Amino acid sequence: MDDISIGTNLSPSIRNVLELEDYVICDTSISVSENSWCRNQIYETDRFSQLDLCVLQRVTKSLSSFSEILTYEKVISLKEVSKEIKRAREIVREKICFLESEDSHGGNGRYHKSKQEVLLHKIRDLYHDSYLRARSSPRFKQTECRALEKLVLQSSEETSSREDHLRKRNSKKYPYLYTDEKIVALSLYLSSVEDKKGCILTRDKDIRLILLHTLNYLHSLRTYEAKGILKRISANPIKIYNYSENCPLFLDFDSSDRPSNKSRRASRRDSYFMGSIF
Secondary structure (H helix, E strand, O other), rough: OOHHHHHHOOOOHHHHHHHHHHHEEEHHOOOOOOOOOHHHHOOOOOHHHOOOOHHHHHHHHHHHHHHHHOOOOOOEEEEHHHHHHHHHHHHHHHHHHHHHHHOOOOOOOOOOOOOHHHHHHHHHHHHHHHHHHHOOOOOOOOOOHHHHHHHHHHHHHHOOOOHHHHHOOOOOOOOOOOOOHHHHHHHHHHHHOOOOEEEEEEEEEEHHHHHHOOOOOOOHHHOHHHHHHHHHHHHHOOOEEEOOEEEEEEEEEEEOOOOOHHHHHHHHHHHHHHHHOO
16 A cells, blocks of 8 residues: 655654654654643643634644654554544543633524634644544554563563652552553564664654663663564664654664763663563
8 A cells, every 4th residue: 555645734744754764753743843732732721712723723734744754654553542542632622622612601592703714713623534544553562562562561661760650550540551662662672673773753852861771772682582582683674763843853862872981881670580580
């Protein structure tokens, strides 16, 4: 099957990545380029008229690009990503219902839709389209993928970012899905087991950190299996592109850049628990 032709929403640089890489793993963070838009626009408003029209327009543009990216055959999104998109859709849907009831309160229930209301409905629909496309993405349940997922999950618990992961897990409303760790594990699987060269599209700096720590842990091991994984990753480098609708695409990480000796020595003290994985 050929890739679906994408419209003008996507820049030549991102289209080039989507066409040339063997695989592209998408993170939810690239869906919207407006930081904290949901907190500032969704949670803090009581009327459609209070929504910032310019922000809604930018969010609509970002989501439109994200939805189009998901139409590419080479793009992979985890089930955790589809769950995060579904969460966002439901947040917007619930806010629309609330604002409609507030705006129609005291009237006959009929009113002219503002530009803000129209755009918020469009945002909900784009989240829904993105959810359907992400949900239909291929799933990987092979034993090797599970083992690498376990490795990444364990190694991330022992890194300097552990407090941040604990904070995420302690969310009262939504459980922590370990999406970042599972994205890294899938990239390791596709590179080392399926011999594919590819990349991750994200705006989340945690993914780069988790991948770097995991590679450092692998370098610290002396097992035949770990050396084999690193050899195949060397032949099939994993890249991370920082992507945002409002900023140029740039290469944020390339696994072919060997970690420093200092980083590998620092990780050896924690390598004892890894042996049972291989």
